[in-house]
Amino acid sequence: MTGSARRSDVARCILLAAGMLLVFAAVDTALAQPFGMSRDAAPPEVGGLAGWILAKQAQFYLMLSGTIRAAKSDGSAAYTLMGISFIYGIFHAAGPGHGKAVISSYMVANDETWRRGVALSFASALLQAITAIAIVGIAAVLLGATAKAMGDTVKVIETVSYGLIVLIGLRLLWVKGRAFLRLLRKEPEAHEPAHHHGHDHGHDHAHDHAHDHDHAHHHHDHGHDHGHSHDNHHDHAHGHSHGHAHHHHGHDHEDEAHAWGHAHGPEPQELTGKHWFRRGLAAIIAVGLRPCSGAIIVLVFALAQGLFWIGVASTFMMGIGTAITVTAIATLAVAARRFAGRIANAKPGAGMLILRGVETGAAVLIILFGVALLTGYMVSERLMGV
Amino acid sequence: MIRAVRLGLLALAGLLAAAPASAHPHVWITMNTELIYAPDGSVTGIRHHWVFDDMYSAFATQGLESKEKGKFTREELADLAKVNVESLKEYDYFTVVTADGVKSALNPPAPDYWLDYKDEVLTLHFTLPFKAPVKPRELKVEVYDPTFFISFELAKETPVRLVNAPAQCKLDVQPPRKLSFWEEKKLAEEATDNPGNWGAAFANKILVTCL
Numbered sequence: 001m002t003g004s005a006r007r008s009d010v011a012r013c014i015l016l017a018a019g020m021l022l023v024f025a026a027v028d029t030a031l032a033q034p035f036g037m038s039r040d041a042a043p044p045e046v047g048g049l050a051g052w053i054l055a056k057q058a059q060f061y062l063m064l065s066g067t068i069r070a071a072k073s074d075g076s077a078a079y080t081l082m083g084i085s086f087i088y089g090i091f092h093a094a095g096p097g098h099g100k101a102v103i104s105s106y107m108v109a110n111d112e113t114w115r116r117g118v119a120l121s122f123a124s125a126l127l128q129a130i131t132a133i134a135i136v137g138i139a140a141v142l143l144g145a146t147a148k149a150m151g152d153t154v155k156v157i158e159t160v161s162y163g164l165i166v167l168i169g170l171r172l173l174w175v176k177g178r179a180f181l182r183l184l185r186k187e188p189e190a191h192e193p194a195h196h197h198g199h200d201h202g203h204d205h206a207h208d209h210a211h212d213h214d215h216a217h218h219h220h221d222h223g224h225d226h227g228h229s230h231d232n233h234h235d236h237a238h239g240h241s242h243g244h245a246h247h248h249h250g251h252d253h254e255d256e257a258h259a260w261g262h263a264h265g266p267e268p269q270e271l272t273g274k275h276w277f278r279r280g281l282a283a284i285i286a287v288g289l290r291p292c293s294g295a296i297i298v299l300v301f302a303l304a305q306g307l308f309w310i311g312v313a314s315t316f317m318m319g320i321g322t323a324i325t326v327t328a329i330a331t332l333a334v335a336a337r338r339f340a341g342r343i344a345n346a347k348p349g350a351g352m353l354i355l356r357g358v359e360t361g362a363a364v365l366i367i368l369f370g371v372a373l374l375t376g377y378m379v380s381e382r383l384m385g386v
Numbered sequence: 387m388i389r390a391v392r393l394g395l396l397a398l399a400g401l402l403a404a405a406p407a408s409a410h411p412h413v414w415i416t417m418n419t420e421l422i423y424a425p426d427g428s429v430t431g432i433r434h435h436w437v438f439d440d441m442y443s444a445f446a447t448q449g450l451e452s453k454e455k456g457k458f459t460r461e462e463l464a465d466l467a468k469v470n471v472e473s474l475k476e477y478d479y480f481t482v483v484t485a486d487g488v489k490s491a492l493n494p495p496a497p498d499y500w501l502d503y504k505d506e507v508l509t510l511h512f513t514l515p516f517k518a519p520v521k522p523r524e525l526k527v528e529v530y531d532p533t534f535f536i537s538f539e540l541a542k543e544t545p546v547r548l549v550n551a552p553a554q555c556k557l558d559v560q561p562p563r564k565l566s567f568w569e570e571k572k573l574a575e576e577a578t579d580n581p582g583n584w585g586a587a588f589a590n591k592i593l594v595t596c597l
Contacts, residue, residue, distance in 0.1 A: 058411055058537070065441045139449075146449035148469055294412055297445045304444035 053094045060088035061294060064314070068302050071310055078310055085298075085314040089125075089321020092294060099124050099287030100326050102165055102369055104333035106283045109172045109362035111341070114334050120280050121326040127288025129319030131157065132295035133312050140300055141308060150296065157289055162373040164286035169366030176363045180356040292318070411537035414439035417529060420547045421594060427552040428519040429594075432481060432492070432527060436510045437541070443508040446470075456506075463501040463508070470510055471499050479514055480531050480538065482589075485522035493517055523596055530562075530589035540590050548594065555596040562588045 063084050070077035093100065103124065107117050135153055139145035295315045302311025340358060344351030420433040438446070446466060452458045474480070475494055483490040492514040499512035529538050539561075540546070546559050 054534070061412070062414075065439070069440075144449050147446050148466075149449065297412060297441050300448045301441040301444040304448070 053091055057088065057091045057094075060084055060091060064088065064298055065301060068298070068305055068307060068310065068314075071307055072305055078313075081310060081314055082317045085317035086321045088294075089318035089323075090325050091321075092292070092318065093125075093322035093325035099128075100329045102168075102287050102366060103283065103326055104330050105362040105365045105369070106168065106172075106280075107330050107334050108337045109176055109359045109366070110279070111337060111359070112280070112334065114331055116277075116280065117330040117334050118327050119277070120284060121330055122320075122323040123280075123284045124288035125319045125323035125326060126316070127284060128290065128292055128322070129295065129315045131289055132291035132299060132315055135291055136296055136299040136303065136311075137308075140303055147300070150300075154291060154293070154296070157291070159374065161286055161289040162370050164282060164289070164370075166367055166370030166374065168282050168286055169363055169368075169370055172363035173360065173367060176356065176359040180353075180360045183353050183356050292322075294318075411531075411534060413442045413536040414539065415536055416539050416541050417590070418541045418545055418547075419527070419529070419592065420549050421525075421527070421551065421592070422513070423548065423550040423552070423555075424519060425550070426521070427596070428521040429485075429516060429525060430519045431496075431513050431515040432483070433513040433549075434479075434481070434511070434529075438508045438510070440506050443503070443506060446508060447503065458501075458503040460500050460502055463503060467499055467501040467510065470501070471495050471512055477531070480529055480536065481514060482528045482530075483516075484526040484528075485520040486524055490520055491517040521596075525594040525596075527592040527594075528589040529592075534588065537588070538590055545590075546592050551594070552596060555594050558593040558595070560591040560593065562590060 064081070067077055067081040067084055071081055099121075103117070103120055106112070107120070112120070135150055135157075139150045139153060295318055298318075299308070299311040299315060302308055302314070337358070341355060344355045416437040418435040418437075420435075421429055422431040422433060424430045447458060447463075450458060450462060450466065452462050471494075479492065479495075481492065483492060493516070495512040495514055499510070501508055501510050503509075531538065540559060546557060548555060548557055551557075
């Protein structure tokens with residue numbers, strides 16, 4: 001391979017990174033159409049699937065009121081209500097305001113594992129249910145507050161939650177963007193044709209023999225230090241095995257690996273063990289703080305029927321349904337990120353750059369969501385329209 | 387390989403884009419509407435009677451004081467009516483009027499608006515006066531929420547009445563059509579180029595032709 005061919009390869013990779021960012025941007029506009037439109041003319045949707053989901057949501061939501069009424073006289077209707085709430089939650093999460101976008105972007109930016117995605121989705125959905133219950137429980141049941149007072153409370157909570165989303169995005173951008181820039185500056189040195197070849201092979205090798213004892217140990221150490229996914233371990237293995245053969249190269253890689261590790265946060269210990277949860281806590285709160293207006297209306301309606309506890313149970317069922325949908329979408333995001341990661345490993349220099357670029361893009365996306373929500377360009381769901 | 391990544395991400399983008407359907411209705415309104423005519427045959431106002439669904443009615447009346455439990459008088463609901471009518475301004479009362487193809491401006495509701503509570507549901511009564519009365523050959527009144535948070539439905543019986551309209555005026559009421567899957571898809575694609583018009587597909591159209 002010639003030097004120029006290599007360069008065009010890099011160019012192509014950068015183009016691809018730009019393309020990915022565009023895709024994310026497209027997702028953003030499709031989600032929100034946030035700019036260049038009046039604040040009330042909120043999200044039109046794409047695809048017939050949207051219409052179908054919309055119809056299903058409305059259908060199940062309407063069934064809720066009838067079933068709650070029925071539960072007043074017929075105990076078994078309570079079970080039906082739980083089922084309907086669950087299904088409603090699944091469909092409803094597809095609507096705006098349930099954190100799919102924020103959680104997915106967060107997962108991509110942080111290279112979180114699938115399991116963590118499930119945990120984040122469930123924790124935020126359950127928190128959302130708890131906020132709704134707390135608001136109605138405290139405001140309506142204890143204080144006898146009016147709908148307007150509840151609406152005002154929700155508005156304050158919303159602002160805090162959107163602000164948090166912006167902060168999370170900014171922090172990620174700071175960390176990821178710096179790593180991206182660092183890599184970008186270093187990029188040209190890292191590419192010499194011969195090494196490139198060595199890489200591809202080396203990588204496959206490391207991949208196949210992930211269970212090699214010596215290496216495994218090495219991985220473990222790193223895993224603890226950096227709290228890292230497998231992709232990154234390979235990088236380490238990679239740098240190591242090549243360190244001897246191509247001294248130069250090993251060094252370059254060591255640096256890249258370094259960038260990886262630190263990209264996750266300034267404190268290494270923050271990245272180990274249970275710390276990912278603490279790191280994710282901000283995301284959980286940002287997403288979960290904002291209660292779902294549907295849940296609040298259902299709770300107040302149940303309260304009016306003298307069945308507040310049935311409303312509470314129904315809200316939790318909705319939360320579980322919501323979590324399942326958010327998990328599914330976040331899983332897809334993680335899978336795509338993983339896939340890109342594997343390819344990036346096959347193309348070390350440029351591939352890494354793409355990943356960094358995607359991560360930075362995801363961080364920017366989170367900021368955009370937060371700002372759009374804060375400024376009211378993106379209306380997730382209003383409660384006090386009428 | 388790169389193509390594969392691109393495909394994967396595109397698929398993800400497609401999914402993310404398709405899945406987040408807009409907010410579905412959380413409020414259902416069944417509407418009765420009257421068009422008010424002056425003796426000279428011009429339209430002067432639109433009088434709405436909006437019946438809310440039971441869940442929203444329970445929500446909206448939460449915490450309101452009333453003498454008799456579970457019942458609310460017009461006076462007890464006066465404050466809520468005020469909040470409703472005032473917040474509706476921001477949404478132009480979800481009412482779009484076109485006279486011979488020209489959009490007509492409406493004034494805020496006349497002060498005689500009120501809410502009543504019957505059979506556990508709220509009904510909001512209010513009249514929107516025209517800024518300048520119009521005497522068009524064709525008058526079109528559309529009622530819808532572009533964001534589809536509120537679903538408007540025409541009442542089953544006499545959803546629209548003409549009050550003191552000249553004899554030659556003919557009324558035609560068109561509820562939103564049920565769209566097929568493919569129509570919905572097409573509409574959604576158009577909505578991408580022309581955002582904010584999603585809810586218009588669900589508009590209730592009132593047409594009055596005076597020849």
